[in-house]
Amino acid sequence: MNAVDHSELDNLPGLNVLIIDDNPIVHDTLKAAFEGMGIRNIKSAQNAFHGLRLCEENNFHVVVCAFNVNSDKDGFHLLEELKFKGYVNKRTVLIFLSSETSEALVNSIVELQPDDFWVKPLSAKAVQSRLEATLLIKQKLFNIYQAIDCGNYSKVIYYAERHLLSPELKKYQANLLRMKAEALLNLREFGSAELFYRDLLCSYKYPWTYIGFVKSLLKQEKLAEIDELLAKLTTQPETRFATYEMLAEYYIEAEDYERAYSEIKKATALAPRNIERNKKSWDLARLTHDHEGQYIATKNMAQYARNSIHDSPELQLNVIRAGIDFANSLTDSRATTILAETERKLNQIEQDYEDAHYFKEQIVISKARLHNARNEEDKAKKMVENHVSLRPSVSIEDNLDKVKVFHELNMREESMKLLEAIKRQIGGDTLTSQVVGKYVEQEADEREEIHFTPKQLNSMAVEFYKKNKLTPAANVLEQALQLSPKNYKLAISLLKVLIKIRRSEHHNQSQLDLAESTISRLKLLELPGSDAQVFNELSQMWERINKLH
DSSP, rough: OOOHHHHHHOOOGGGGEEESSSHHHHHHHHHHHHTTTTTTTEEEEEEEEHHHHHHHOOSSSSEESSOOOOOTSOOHHHHHHHHHTTSSSSSSSSEEEESSOOOHHHHHHHHHHSSSSSSSSOOOOHHHHHHHHHHHHHHHHHHHHHHTTTTTTHHHHHHHHHTOOOOGGHHHGHHHHHHHHHHHHOOOOOHHHHHHHHHHHHHOHHHHHHHHHHHHHHHHTTTGGGGGHHHHHHHHHHHHHHHHHHHHHHHTTOOOOOHHHHHHHHHHHHTTHHHHHHHHHHHHHHHHHHHHHHHHHHHHHHHHHHTTTTOEEEEEHHHHHHHHHHHHOSSSTTTHHHHHHHHHHHHHHHHHHHHGGHHHHHHHHHHHHHHHHTTTTHHHHHHHHHHHHHSSSSOOOHHHHHHHHHTTOOOOOHHHHHHHHHHHHOOOSHHHHHHHHHHHHHHHHHHHOOSOOOOHHHHHHHHHHHOOOHHHHHHHHHHHHHHTTTOHHHHHHHHHHHHHHHHHHHHOOHHHHHHHHHHHHHHHSHHHOHOOOOOOOHHHHHHHHHHOO
């Protein structure tokens, strides 16, 4: 994209404007309004594909994009792609259109930072007034926007301070102060940013001032100083999403992954379309052994990435893999339902992608894992021996799934060698690299120590229990819970076994401690009605037995 020159924004007849909306009436309304301002070069697109083609061929000063571009991809993903490909930047006037104003949509769009958000239905007078105001800001603060596009935040601060001294630009004071404050954060001058935001909060009680202030303190690990403020910000619609996002990042950096996961789930619920955030939720779900959370996150990624720049067969494969992991963690009839759903997705991916032969091995591994989850180990083993290479691939996710199938088929040496290769693949110092690296370390430790899935361990426990081998039953259930700590049915089964051990004379202190910790674990989980009743009865039974002894 050619750089926009300052003088071009002053010349209304010379402006190039693009309207992307699937409603012809909206096009007519906007064209009439723009032509009434003297704008002549107006191009229209009724779908995202045409809009992208026009951006490849033209340099637009103003882009107006609707959310409901239903024919191929929604406006969020279109704006994301326009930014990624460099067709729009901070010097472009970017307007977002929608008849919807839900919190989830607004949060998603705010992330992409359009210059304005117009709510349909539109009136020509309002369109002209708002576009004139937006163009004027771009013209007056053009050199700052140019510095932001170049990533030169020291220059942003320099220009902002100069403009703040100009009486002519007094009406843009809030914009300038915000740009300076955000530049300090981008330069990682968090102490200076904190002082600057403290001063701003004396006069400007805007959501962005509170969010920036909190970010500056969190980056300095001053969480204790803002407990009350955080509680307030998480109750207000205009600040809670950004607050949850910042808290998740803070807890990841502090390696408190349970809390990070709790916060990222809240942020994702409030702005579900962001693929990177869903990816982070998936990684944290893996790290905290939330198999259902992994399944939900991968399904969200596949759903919201459809027809976007993120769309790929790998996202569908990840749903399949997470589905098998989830089923292997279950000990009830839901496992059968999840496996059936996963098998349908696996068949669908082979039909949907003409180039499915490029990921044939990945599909074979998923099919083998499906067979093994259904206790068809011989079929699974035959598929792996005939069609799966022992060599690592370039994809970490492909390798992790290969580790799982090797482990599940008792090919432990191959599994551990591949995990070592994966450790060498992880690089970089991003938050994602940190989380994935920790997850791989955890996988290596657990797969060395525990050789079965939670589902297999539960079956073993049932057999031990039938033979009155209570200590081995308790041991394998404890291992199952280590792999699937949120599976309350496993915890209830373990408590039943420990109660029976307690009634006998053959118990030890570690088993008593395990029972107490299992009760504490179950108290923290939200149990459905019948299971909650069972737990209450078992808990009371444990108390009575302890009084007798």
